[in-house]
Amino acid sequence: MSVVASDTAKAPKTSKDWDMAAIAPFVALALLLVLGYFANPNFVSVANLTNVITRSAFIAIIALGATYVISSGGLDLSVGAMVAFVASLMILFMNTGAIADPMLMLIAAMLVALALGAACGLANGLITTVGKIEPFIATLGTMGIYRGLTTWLSQGGSITVRDRGLQQLYRPVYFGDVFGVPIPIIVIFATAALAAFVLYRTRYGRHLIAVGSNEEVARYSGISVQKVRTIAYIVQGLCVAVAVIIYVPRLGSTSATTGILWELQAITAVVVGGTALRGGVGRIWGTVCGAFILEIVGNIMLLSNFVSEYLIGAIQGAIIIIAMLVQRSLMRK
Amino acid sequence: MLRRTFGLAAAGLAASVAMTPSLGFAQEGKKVTIGVSIPAADHGWTAGVVFHAERVAKLLMAEHKGLNVIVKTSADPASQANAVQDLAVQGIDALVILPTDPDQLVSAIQQVKDDGKFVALVDRAPSVNDNTIRDLYVAGNNPALGEVAGQYIAKTTPDAEVVIIRGLPIPIDQQRQDGFDKGIAGSKVKVLDRQYGNWSRDDAFRVMQDYLTKYPKIDVVWCQDDDMAVGVLEAIQQAKRTDIQYVVGGAGSKDMIKRVMDGEKSTPVDVLYPPAMVATAMQLTAGNFYDQVPVSGNYILDATLVTKDNAKNFYFPDSPF
Numbered sequence: 001m002s003v004v005a006s007d008t009a010k011a012p013k014t015s016k017d018w019d020m021a022a023i024a025p026f027v028a029l030a031l032l033l034v035l036g037y038f039a040n041p042n043f044v045s046v047a048n049l050t051n052v053i054t055r056s057a058f059i060a061i062i063a064l065g066a067t068y069v070i071s072s073g074g075l076d077l078s079v080g081a082m083v084a085f086v087a088s089l090m091i092l093f094m095n096t097g098a099i100a101d102p103m104l105m106l107i108a109a110m111l112v113a114l115a116l117g118a119a120c121g122l123a124n125g126l127i128t129t130v131g132k133i134e135p136f137i138a139t140l141g142t143m144g145i146y147r148g149l150t151t152w153l154s155q156g157g158s159i160t161v162r163d164r165g166l167q168q169l170y171r172p173v174y175f176g177d178v179f180g181v182p183i184p185i186i187v188i189f190a191t192a193a194l195a196a197f198v199l200y201r202t203r204y205g206r207h208l209i210a211v212g213s214n215e216e217v218a219r220y221s222g223i224s225v226q227k228v229r230t231i232a233y234i235v236q237g238l239c240v241a242v243a244v245i246i247y248v249p250r251l252g253s254t255s256a257t258t259g260i261l262w263e264l265q266a267i268t269a270v271v272v273g274g275t276a277l278r279g280g281v282g283r284i285w286g287t288v289c290g291a292f293i294l295e296i297v298g299n300i301m302l303l304s305n306f307v308s309e310y311l312i313g314a315i316q317g318a319i320i321i322i323a324m325l326v327q328r329s330l331m332r333k
Numbered sequence: 334m335l336r337r338t339f340g341l342a343a344a345g346l347a348a349s350v351a352m353t354p355s356l357g358f359a360q361e362g363k364k365v366t367i368g369v370s371i372p373a374a375d376h377g378w379t380a381g382v383v384f385h386a387e388r389v390a391k392l393l394m395a396e397h398k399g400l401n402v403i404v405k406t407s408a409d410p411a412s413q414a415n416a417v418q419d420l421a422v423q424g425i426d427a428l429v430i431l432p433t434d435p436d437q438l439v440s441a442i443q444q445v446k447d448d449g450k451f452v453a454l455v456d457r458a459p460s461v462n463d464n465t466i467r468d469l470y471v472a473g474n475n476p477a478l479g480e481v482a483g484q485y486i487a488k489t490t491p492d493a494e495v496v497i498i499r500g501l502p503i504p505i506d507q508q509r510q511d512g513f514d515k516g517i518a519g520s521k522v523k524v525l526d527r528q529y530g531n532w533s534r535d536d537a538f539r540v541m542q543d544y545l546t547k548y549p550k551i552d553v554v555w556c557q558d559d560d561m562a563v564g565v566l567e568a569i570q571q572a573k574r575t576d577i578q579y580v581v582g583g584a585g586s587k588d589m590i591k592r593v594m595d596g597e598k599s600t601p602v603d604v605l606y607p608p609a610m611v612a613t614a615m616q617l618t619a620g621n622f623y624d625q626v627p628v629s630g631n632y633i634l635d636a637t638l639v640t641k642d643n644a645k646n647f648y649f650p651d652s653p654f
Binding site: 040042045051151154155175250251253255256302310 | 653
């Protein structure tokens with residue numbers, strides 16, 4: 001990754017550099033699809049692929065926010081716990097029955113989730129920027145807070161949507177489809193398109209990359225580094241909220257273990273997608289591709305008959321490293 | 334199991350009432366402190382442990398005047414070792430402990446035992462589990478949890494093709510698998526696949542979706558855990574597959590017991606592995622001090638098969654689990 005980062009930082013990127021780096025994750029994805037076909041022909045069935053891509057929605061959408069935070073030179077370890085926290089509060093809000101009309105209730109609950117996600121992100125942002133605490137430690141702290149509050153809210157058990165009718169109304173948000181395309185997949189691409197537009201086509205996006213590649217230079221250029229970074233954490237919080245909005249209708253409940261280790265999956269998706277961990281480069285579509293790769297690797301393992309269930313973790317790790325090596329070799333050209 | 338706990342509680346209550354005229358003063362004077370060290374509520378089952386420990390602590394203290402029960406929860410082995418030491422410093426007469434990781438807590442427990450205190454060990458046993466380290470061992474029956482499920486499947490659907498979702502790669506999971514194999518031994522039940530679902534709803538959903546892709550026909554799912562059953566049922570419902578006849582979970586969560594009680598076809602039975610076992614240990618420990626009944630030894634609870642007929646005995650609507 002460092003190769004890309006220095007290339008783009010030193011020389012104005014040529015269209016050729018850009019293309020290879022951007023294409024690399026997709027090449028890795030294509031190779032995996034071929035591998036999957038040989039593992040089990042059912043792998044390439046439309047039903048399986050839609051299942052897998054739908055499943056990857058949570059990590060993909062969270063990873064979009066993580067792309068913002070990471071390319072601004074930050075890191076957010078609290079996202080997994082934040083999912084559990086925001087989802088739990090959303091369900092508790094739905095259980096209050098404050099609004100009689102189910103449809104209005106659902107919309108209100110989604111707005112509550114978005115507001116909570118933004119607030120959690122703002123907290124992370126302020127602690128790292130105004131509090132001047134290393135993002136790793138700051139978000140490790142908030143991870144503990146969000147996780148602990150979730151455990152407390154649920155008393156260690158689970159929090160479930162009580163109103164069956166409301167749950168039935170909400171279910172299609174995960175299980176439904178529009179012209180055969182599952183709604184979560186539409187949400188992934190819509191969110192990614194919006195994220196890509198903001199990152200590549202707006203002033204804020206350019207400021208974000210500038211802050212990530214060189215904080216000092218950005219500051220001397222008159223960019224408010226703290227503001228840019230804080231907004232990146234708020235974007236992350238909003239992405240978590242969007243993931244929650246499609247997560248809750250799936251099982252209709254959360255528990256203290258919801259979203260455990262999702263932060264690592266999201267960060268892996270971002271890096272596999274070609275974004276540098278040290279900031280300054282953001283690849284939205286690469287991130288989406290990275291999230292697909294992660295979920296597909298797990299799926300192939302399960303569908304194949306030749307991998308022992310004890311070895312799945314090892315093979316998954318190996319495949320991710322190989323995928324990264326394929327990418328790097330493409331980028332050096 | 335709950336019936337048994339209640340039975341014990343009722344018997345204890347009756348005994349103390351009966352004894353009041355003669356022994357009333359002596360009993361009030363007898364001061365006993367029981368320290369209870371359990372894992373923090375980090376998932377459904379441990380949440381149930383905390384719920385039942387606190388519930389029975391209140392019951393016991395109401396029953397015995399001089400009794401003080403201190404319940405401490407700890408998130409990991411290191412902090413639990415500290416909690417045990419803190420309890421010992423406060424001056425306890427007995428320790429009831431459900432260790433997060435038994436082998437890491439051996440020395441902390443040993444110290445309490447060496448000081449001559451009564452030690453009751455619950456659920457998770459270290460490699461050496463005899464009277465040098467504890468007086469009483471109370472546990473559920475992991476091999477039987479698998480065996481009861483296996484026998485039920487072999488009896489109800491003799492030719493079933495079964496997919497299995499395992500927990501985490503730790504010894505009790507292996508014991509459940511071995512028990513299951515014993516339960517179906519000699520029958521025509523065929524195991525198609527075993528994969529880890531990490532005792533998580535989301536992972537079980539993922540594994541079940543992939544099973545449904547991989548196998549065109551599945552008769553029965555054994556996922557040995559009620560949390561994972563939630564994810565399994567959602568995945569089946571989404572795929573609109575009608576070949577799956579039923580799902581067998583395990584543990585005895587209130588939601589699953591409710592489903593069994595309501596006679597849902599997809600979950601005809603559940604197999605008990607009750608978190609309330611910590612309360613059994615507490616009751617027996619109190620019995621050791623107040624009723625002079627011999628309680629040392631092993632107390633292994635049955636992995637009871639919960640059916641529509643007996644489900645109401647195991648239903649706890651107020652519990653978080």
